Amino acid sequence: MALVPSPVRIIGTGLIGGSLGMALGRSGVEVQVEDVSPGTAALAVELGVGFLPDEDSPDPALVLVAAPPDVSAALVDRALRAWPEALVADVASVKRTVLDGLRTRARPQDLPRYIGAHPMAGREVSGVIAARADLFQGRPFVVVPHEGTLPRAVTALKGLAAEIGAVPVAMDAADHDTAVAQVSHVPQVMSSLLGATLLAPSETALGLAGQGLRDTTRIADSDPRLWVEILGANAEAVAEVLDAVRERLDGVLDALETLQGDPDPGTGSRRALADLVAAGNRGVRRIPGKHGGATDAFATLVVLVPDRPGELARLLTEVGQIGVNLEDLRLEHELGRAVGLAHISIDASREDLLTRELTERGWKVADA
Amino acid sequence: MALVPSPVRIIGTGLIGGSLGMALGRSGVEVQVEDVSPGTAALAVELGVGFLPDEDSPDPALVLVAAPPDVSAALVDRALRAWPEALVADVASVKRTVLDGLRTRARPQDLPRYIGAHPMAGREVSGVIAARADLFQGRPFVVVPHEGTLPRAVTALKGLAAEIGAVPVAMDAADHDTAVAQVSHVPQVMSSLLGATLLAPSETALGLAGQGLRDTTRIADSDPRLWVEILGANAEAVAEVLDAVRERLDGVLDALETLQGDPDPGTGSRRALADLVAAGNRGVRRIPGKHGGATDAFATLVVLVPDRPGELARLLTEVGQIGVNLEDLRLEHELGRAVGLAHISIDASREDLLTRELTERGWKVADA
Numbered sequence: 001m002a003l004v005p006s007p008v009r010i011i012g013t014g015l016i017g018g019s020l021g022m023a024l025g026r027s028g029v030e031v032q033v034e035d036v037s038p039g040t041a042a043l044a045v046e047l048g049v050g051f052l053p054d055e056d057s058p059d060p061a062l063v064l065v066a067a068p069p070d071v072s073a074a075l076v077d078r079a080l081r082a083w084p085e086a087l088v089a090d091v092a093s094v095k096r097t098v099l100d101g102l103r104t105r106a107r108p109q110d111l112p113r114y115i116g117a118h119p120m121a122g123r124e125v126s127g128v129i130a131a132r133a134d135l136f137q138g139r140p141f142v143v144v145p146h147e148g149t150l151p152r153a154v155t156a157l158k159g160l161a162a163e164i165g166a167v168p169v170a171m172d173a174a175d176h177d178t179a180v181a182q183v184s185h186v187p188q189v190m191s192s193l194l195g196a197t198l199l200a201p202s203e204t205a206l207g208l209a210g211q212g213l214r215d216t217t218r219i220a221d222s223d224p225r226l227w228v229e230i231l232g233a234n235a236e237a238v239a240e241v242l243d244a245v246r247e248r249l250d251g252v253l254d255a256l257e258t259l260q261g262d263p264d265p266g267t268g269s270r271r272a273l274a275d276l277v278a279a280g281n282r283g284v285r286r287i288p289g290k291h292g293g294a295t296d297a298f299a300t301l302v303v304l305v306p307d308r309p310g311e312l313a314r315l316l317t318e319v320g321q322i323g324v325n326l327e328d329l330r331l332e333h334e335l336g337r338a339v340g341l342a343h344i345s346i347d348a349s350r351e352d353l354l355t356r357e358l359t360e361r362g363w364k365v366a367d368a
Numbered sequence: 369m370a371l372v373p374s375p376v377r378i379i380g381t382g383l384i385g386g387s388l389g390m391a392l393g394r395s396g397v398e399v400q401v402e403d404v405s406p407g408t409a410a411l412a413v414e415l416g417v418g419f420l421p422d423e424d425s426p427d428p429a430l431v432l433v434a435a436p437p438d439v440s441a442a443l444v445d446r447a448l449r450a451w452p453e454a455l456v457a458d459v460a461s462v463k464r465t466v467l468d469g470l471r472t473r474a475r476p477q478d479l480p481r482y483i484g485a486h487p488m489a490g491r492e493v494s495g496v497i498a499a500r501a502d503l504f505q506g507r508p509f510v511v512v513p514h515e516g517t518l519p520r521a522v523t524a525l526k527g528l529a530a531e532i533g534a535v536p537v538a539m540d541a542a543d544h545d546t547a548v549a550q551v552s553h554v555p556q557v558m559s560s561l562l563g564a565t566l567l568a569p570s571e572t573a574l575g576l577a578g579q580g581l582r583d584t585t586r587i588a589d590s591d592p593r594l595w596v597e598i599l600g601a602n603a604e605a606v607a608e609v610l611d612a613v614r615e616r617l618d619g620v621l622d623a624l625e626t627l628q629g630d631p632d633p634g635t636g637s638r639r640a641l642a643d644l645v646a647a648g649n650r651g652v653r654r655i656p657g658k659h660g661g662a663t664d665a666f667a668t669l670v671v672l673v674p675d676r677p678g679e680l681a682r683l684l685t686e687v688g689q690i691g692v693n694l695e696d697l698r699l700e701h702e703l704g705r706a707v708g709l710a711h712i713s714i715d716a717s718r719e720d721l722l723t724r725e726l727t728e729r730g731w732k733v734a735d736a
Contacts, residue, residue, distance in 0.1 A: 043732065047672075047707065120576050129670055129709065129734040140576050169575065179573030187562060187584045188645075189620060193613050194558045195648030197550065198655065200609070205547030207537065208488050208508050209655050215583040216555045217655065220648035228641045232627045239624040241568070242617065245561050249614055252557060256607040259600045273596045277556075280563030280588035287566065287577050287585065302497055304415075339415065341497065364411065366497040 003159030005061035005087065006030045009053070011075055013044035016091055016119060017066030018131030021049035023164035026133050032057060044128045059083050062156060064117075065090040068226060069233040073101025080110035087153045089117045093180060094233040095144045095173035115153040116144030116173060118180070119166060126223055134165070141166035144176050181237035188219055188227060189242060195220030252276055285348055299351035303342045304364035315342060315363065322357045324350045371527030373455060374398045377421070377428035379443055381412035384459055384487060385434030386499030389417035391532035394501050400425060412496045427451050430524060432485075433458040436594060437601040441469025448478035455521045457485045461548060462601040463512045463541040483521040484512030484541060486548070487534060494591055502533070509534035512544050549605035556587055556595060557610060563588030620644055653716060667719035671710045672732035683710060683731065690725045692718045 007030035010017045021031045021044065031050030035041035045052055063079040065072055069092040076098065079088045090098050095116040102114060120140045141161035145154050154170070161168035171179065195217045198206065231238055255272035289298055305311050319326060324346050346354060358365050375398035378385045389399045389412065399418030403409035413420055431447040433440055437460040444466065447456045458466050463484040470482060488508045509529035513522050522538070529536035539547065563585045566574065599606055623640035657666050673679050687694060692714050714722060726733050 120578055122578070122580075127734050129672060129732065139578070142576065169572070171572065175570075175572070179569065179576050182565065182569040182573050183577045183581050186565060187581050190558055190562045191580075191584050192645050192648030193616055193620075194555060195651040196616060196644065197554060197609050197613060198651030199647060200612075201547065201550040201654075202543075203654075203656075204537070204539065204543070205550050206654055207656055208510065208547050209551045210488055210490070210507070212490075212559075212587040213551050213555045214655060215586050216559050217648070217652040218583050219580040220645075220652040222645065222649075224642040224645035224649065227645045228638050231624065231641050232638060235624040235627040239621055239628070241565050242621055242624070244568075245565060246614065246617055246621065248561055248564060249610065249617070252561075253607060253610055253614065256599065256603040256610070259603040260607070270596050270600060273599050274592040276564065277560050277588075277590065277592035277595045279567060280560030280585070281590075281592065283563040283566030284585040284588040286569075286571075286574055287582060288571075288575055304497055364497065366495045 003163045004029050005156055007032055007058055007060050007062075008050075009034060009060035009063045009079075009083075009086075010050060010066060011063060011079065012036070012066040013040055013049055013128050013131075014066060015122065015126050015128065015130050015135075017064065018044050018047065018049045018128035019121070019133065019135035020064055020066065020091070020119070020164070022047075022131055022133035023136060024160070025050060027163045029163070032060060040128060044131075047128060047131065049128065049131065060086050062086060062160075063088040065092075068092065068229045069094045069097055070229045072098045073105055076102060076114060077106045077110075080106055080113060084110075087113050087115065087150070087156055089115050089153070089157055091117050091119055092233075093118055093184070093230050095176045097233040099144075099146055099173050111146070112148045112150045113153060114146070115149045115157055116146070116176075117157050118142040118144065118176065119161075119164075120184075121166075126226070136161075136164045136166040139166050140169050142176055143168055143170045144173050145170065146173065177234050178237045181234055181241055185231060185234055185238045186241045186245070188222065189231070189238065190245070191217055191220040192227075248276065248279075289345075298345045299348040301344045301346070301351065301355060301358075302366045303344060303358060304366075305340045305342050312340070312342060315358075318358065318361055318363075319344065319354065322354060324354045371531045372397050373429035373524055375400055375426055375428050375430075376418075377402060377431045377447070377451075377454075378418060378434060379403075379431060379447065380434040381408055381417055381496045381499075382434060383490065383494050383496065383498050383503075385432065386412050386415065386417045386496035387489070387501065387503035388432055388434065388459070388487070388532070390415075390499055390501035391504060392528070393418060395531045397531070400428060408496060412499075415496060415499065417496065417499065428454050430454060430528075431456040433460075436460065436597045437462045437465055438597045440466045441473055444470060444482060445474045445478075448474055448481060452478075455481050455483065455518070455524055457483050457521070457525055459485050459487055460601075461486055461552070461598055463544045465601040467512075467514055467541050479514070480516045480518045481521060482514070483517045483525055484514070484544075485525050485528075486510040486512065486544065487529075487532075488552075489534075494594070504529075504532045504534040507534050508537045510544055511536050511538045512541050513538065514541065545602050546605045549602055549609055553599060553602055553606045554609045554613070556590065557599070557606065558613070559585055559588040560595075616644065616647075657713075666713045667716040669712045669714070669719065669723060669726075670734045671712060671726060672734075673708045673710050680708070680710060683726075686726065686729055686731075687712065687722065690722060692722045 009032045010021050011034045013033050013035045025031050032053040033044050033050040063086050065075045067075050072090040072092040076088050076090050092098055119136050121135045143157045158168040251272050255269040258269040355365050377400045378389050379402045381401050381403045393399050400421040401412050401418040431454050433443045435443050440458040440460040444456050444458050487504050489503045511525045526536040619640050623637040626637040723733050
């Protein structure tokens, strides 16, 4: 039994729609493409996203609307009416406004065939020209049923996620929108705020920029038109997080003002700054490992390993004896140095134990 | 003639001091090491940073104080008094407070032998265990003379920068501190603020995190103790940038509030959000190319290249005919696709011209 109902009609062949078509086509699914711009649709066909349907083409069994949030509800409604047997999903990056829009717009009998989805993938580049069949590989694919969604719509979307190599995660629309505000929309705003500060520095100052600035501002180079729609459609959840940011920022500004007036104002102001950085430490360590989906935070220890045969094996044996699981191991060895560095990733809750035990056994251990 | 006076005494063998010693040692400079912690100094020797001086060791010709900003002035003063012939530099990441501290503390006749420096390099990891001889390779090395600094101190520090593969840049202390507030300290605060928001999300929400969140929060995992000193010592310059951030954040929050109340409030609120993202776009594009030091911002075009012999060569020939210099070229080719994508990096000021000319010649071009 096929995991994905066929044919699939993709409406909107941008980066996400185009990549979905390529990924599904690779799995042998018949993909029909449609775009408001005939030129874009033609380019999508040229790139292998799917083919242009004509009058003789069969009706789609599943429609994927891959359009900006503000037009998604209208396009989903049109599809529900046009193909009364088809399941219809949208893949916009906010889900409540689309569902609310459909509730006021769609015929009640059509709503059970609707289900939301959000493949969590993207690139700084946009448009079908940047589409790739492997865009969703290993990435979360959020399936967002409403209370009336048909069970077979949930099954179809989870099957689609699996078919394109993604990891299906089910959430309701409100939880989804809160989550993406926290892990995607607020990071975008913060990166844009930081990027905007770079209009002021001299060219000489910018010449001092390092990898830290590049990393923190990479996503600031994204499409204003798309982000206005996303932020507008998820305004409440985004504002809630940003309110907390403003409060913390005010505390930082107070501390900096105090420290300007008096170089030694007791511990209060320094503590406020230390608390900020420490809270950032704890927060960032909650992000799961690079494969996503894991719920443990990892810690990395750096252990000095003498460059003699058997030393690394001895280290790993002792880590095992201590009873700690290795999540990842990276070796760093610089030419001409008599030691290597083993970067050992472990469950963060075992960090203190392993540090203590290895130190007791004579290893030199540093926090990474 | 040697570029670096020898021997060099390094006071403070952490990440930066340790890496300086390794890099200088590799160039044949005699490196003496000293640290407030004898264990750290011994580890530094073991790692190849230098050797421990004894009574018979010659006096240093150049002293590098590699300590946190709050103790640097005292250590520089001590070195100026201990070795009346030596040049003395500190490599702390703020320069005004060190200079101010010396002006109140040091003997006036010693001051000409002092010069500030700031090798712009670092890693998330800290300590001598993370030190590397190539840490400064290709990175800016800011040389910070004051008005009384001896010319031979400037020459010595620029020579040292060149010797370790860094790019010397001269700035006065005030300009330096403003610059690092803009390109390093404020990014740290913004990343920490963002990291701190991650204490709130559910584990399911964090499971949706993508590369964007990882990049924007990578530097949030840094040492609170060190950053309290840096931010405290550069409070005025950091606060000035963060004041502007707060003002812009207030505008964003106003816009989000308006959009919650009314899904279609005219163009004002949407424009505020679009302006934010667009300002971020413009700011991030001012960061020079990955090698640092360059003052041009680059733009990247993505061009569709049919997978036929000679097509890429034809593209590059035509780019040359149009009169645009290629700064970087990356090819993306996915198995089973009949086209490849050429990512062409060029001077940002030539982007419109090249897009227009290539399009006219029949190439499919997208913004990256």
